Each structure stands twice: as C-alpha cells, then as structure tokens.
Amino acid sequence: MTDPTPAGLVDAVPALAPYLRPATLLHPEAGTPTAQGSSLGGPAFWPDGAPWPHCTATHLDDAHEDVPPRDREIMTAIDLAVRERAREHGGAHTLTEDELAETRRIMAGADSLDHVNWRTHRTVAEPPADAVALVPLLRVRAADAPHLPWPDGTDVLQALWCPNDHDDIQGERYYYGPAVELHWQRAADLAPRTPPPPRRSDDEYLPEPCVLRPEQIRDLPDRDELPGELHASAEEFAERHGTEYHRGLACAAGWKLGGWPSWRSTDLIPVDCGACGARMRHLLTVESGDDPDLSVGRHGELHVFVCPEDLGHPVGLDLQ
Ligand SMILES: [Zn+2]
Numbered sequence: 001m002t003d004p005t006p007a008g009l010v011d012a013v014p015a016l017a018p019y020l021r022p023a024t025l026l027h028p029e030a031g032t033p034t035a036q037g038s039s040l041g042g043p044a045f046w047p048d049g050a051p052w053p054h055c056t057a058t059h060l061d062d063a064h065e066d067v068p069p070r071d072r073e074i075m076t077a078i079d080l081a082v083r084e085r086a087r088e089h090g091g092a093h094t095l096t097e098d099e100l101a102e103t104r105r106i107m108a109g110a111d112s113l114d115h116v117n118w119r120t121h122r123t124v125a126e127p128p129a130d131a132v133a134l135v136p137l138l139r140v141r142a143a144d145a146p147h148l149p150w151p152d153g154t155d156v157l158q159a160l161w162c163p164n165d166h167d168d169i170q171g172e173r174y175y176y177g178p179a180v181e182l183h184w185q186r187a188a189d190l191a192p193r194t195p196p197p198p199r200r201s202d203d204e205y206l207p208e209p210c211v212l213r214p215e216q217i218r219d220l221p222d223r224d225e226l227p228g229e230l231h232a233s234a235e236e237f238a239e240r241h242g243t244e245y246h247r248g249l250a251c252a253a254g255w256k257l258g259g260w261p262s263w264r265s266t267d268l269i270p271v272d273c274g275a276c277g278a279r280m281r282h283l284l285t286v287e288s289g290d291d292p293d294l295s296v297g298r299h300g301e302l303h304v305f306v307c308p309e310d311l312g313h314p315v316g317l318d319l320q
Pocket residue numbers: 055056057058059132162163164166179
C-alpha cells in the first residue's frame with residue numbers, strides 16, 4: 001500500500017504529477033525573531049536611505065449618527081404597526097409604502113440602525129489625509145523557501161501590508177481587507193529599520209512577532225483546479241487510506257509559501273494579473289490564528305498571488 005502523502009498519491013495516480021508543487025509551511029510561534037532567521041511581524045529591514053513604504057489608498061471609516069427624538073418616535077410607531085399587522089394577519093413583517101418612505105428618509109442610506117442607542121451606522125471613505133505607513137508582515141530568507149521564483153541576486157522576500165480594510169484595490173473585484181506589497185531584496189542591501197507606526201490601523205491586522213519553523217512539503221490543488229476524473233481518482237485514494245483529499249493530501253493548511261490555495265468557502269475564482277492578464281500563481285497564505293494573533297476575512301485566510309510573467313506586476317488578493 002502506498003503512503004497517504006501527496007507524493008504517494010502521485011505514485012498511485014501519475015497523471016497528477018504535473019500538479020504537485022513544492023511549498024513551505026511556516027509554523028509561526030510567538031517569540032523573538034533574529035535578523036538571521038525568517039520571521040513574522042518584524043523586525044523590519046530596509047535599504048539604507050530608502051523611504052519606508054506607505055499606503056496612499058482610500059481608507060474606510062465607521063460613521064455613526066444620532067437619530068433625532070421625533071424620528072425615534074416614528075420608527076418605534078412603524079415597528080409596532082408592522083408587528084401588530086403580522087400578528088393579526090399572520091405572515092411576514094411588511095412595510096406600507098408610507099412606512100417604507102419614512103424609514104428610507106430616516107436611514108438616509110445608512111447600513112444599519114442601533115435600536116438601543118438610536119444611532120445609524122454607515123461605512124464612509126475617509127477624507128484624503130496623510131498616507132499610512134505599512135507594517136512588516138513576513139520576512140523570508142531564500143534558504144527557507146528555495147522554490148519561490150527568486151529574481152536574480154535576491155535572497156530576502158518581505159511582505160508588508162497596510163493594516164486597514166480597503167475596497168478599491170485596483171483589479172480586486174470582491175476584496176475587502178489589507179493592502180499587501182511584496183519586496184524581493186538582497187540581504188546585503190538591508191539594514192535594521194524601525195518603521196514609523198501606522199497613522200491608523202485595525203488591531204486584527206497588527207501581527208505579533210513570531211519565529212518560524214519552515215517545513216518543506218509537496219502540495220496538490222483543490223478539486224476545482226483538477227479535471228473531474230483525476231479528482232475522483234484522488235478521492236478514491238484518500239478514502240482507501242483513511243484520509244481526506246482536501247487538507248489531508250491537498251491544500252495544506254496554515255501559513256504557507258508556494259503550493260496551492262484552498263477554495264474552502266467560495267468555488268474557484270481564477271485570479272488573473274491586473275497588468276497583463278496572465279493566470280496568477282499562489283505565493284502566500286496568511287492564516288488567522290493566535291500566533292501571530294491576526295484575523296483576516298472573518299477568521300479565514302488571505303491568499304496572495306503573483307504574476308508568473310513579471311513579479312513587478314501588482315499582487316492578486318483573495319479572502320476565504
Ligand atoms: Zn491602506
């Protein structure tokens with residue numbers, strides 16, 4: 001019997017061989033990272049004299065507005081009337097045309113109403129203001145992830161992000177989360193740097209420093225990325241070996257460089273390069289969790305993709 005590993009599965013189903021990709025699981029643990037090792041959440045290194053990167057995108061704010069006493073009375077009366085009608089006639093809570101018009105006037109485009117404090121809530125674009133300093137997310141030495149597409153002469157990859165939500169990142173249709181930048185650099189060019197604190201930030205996006213225990217693995221894709229008959233053979237192999245294909249043999253979970261993304265909460269959404277249209281390749285999975293105390297996409301995961309034609313093209317982003 002073959003091993004229940006991705007390599008064992010490929011031995012049993014050779015047509016899967018082209019899908020087997022190298023990956024590095026990062027296994028972050030809270031600690032005190034050193035300059036020599038790869039790290040999460042700092043310390044930061046940057047070329048001497050070069051400015052620290054900032055985010056100049058539009059940021060979103062929560063805005064609250066008090067509902068005036070007269071309108072509170074109107075809303076309370078409407079709620080009562082609606083409930084009364086539902087009780088008398090049974091069925092749904094429906095508004096008359098007049099009630100609907102009044103409700104619309106009072107809400108004035110707000111997303112929700114807090115009936116306890118009588119405040120409306122809406123998300124608004126922050127007025128143009130100073131840029132926001134990016135924060136160090138991940139720093140990887142080439143030795144810890146040799147399979148990444150390192151440009152000639154580079155041996156350090158730094159991922160920085162703007163620790164705020166964005167909904168207008170160019171080319172990202174359904175994305176609402178931090179803005180990510182990748183920098184492929186040479187260790188010899190870098191010096192320790194204390195980045196300026198971000199002018200504004202969401203606590204969920206400020207990573208605690210972590211050391212990493214990189215583990216080299218092989219990864220296989222989610223079912224959506226495979227022809228149906230190959231996926232069926234893979235599932236059959238998984239069942240025979242008492243494991244699951246997804247997460248057991250494919251789409252390894254956790255902070256990961258390379259390999260394949262899991263389309264765990266949406267079906268496959270192809271990520272194409274905003275600059276040249278090429279199908280992008282998974283580079284990094286950021287996972288919500290205690291170490292480094294982050295949460296992305298409602299305790300989900302964030303996938304960062306790169307263009308296979310040109311690493312200088314803007315990254316692709318996806319939340320699951
Ligand atoms: Zn930003």
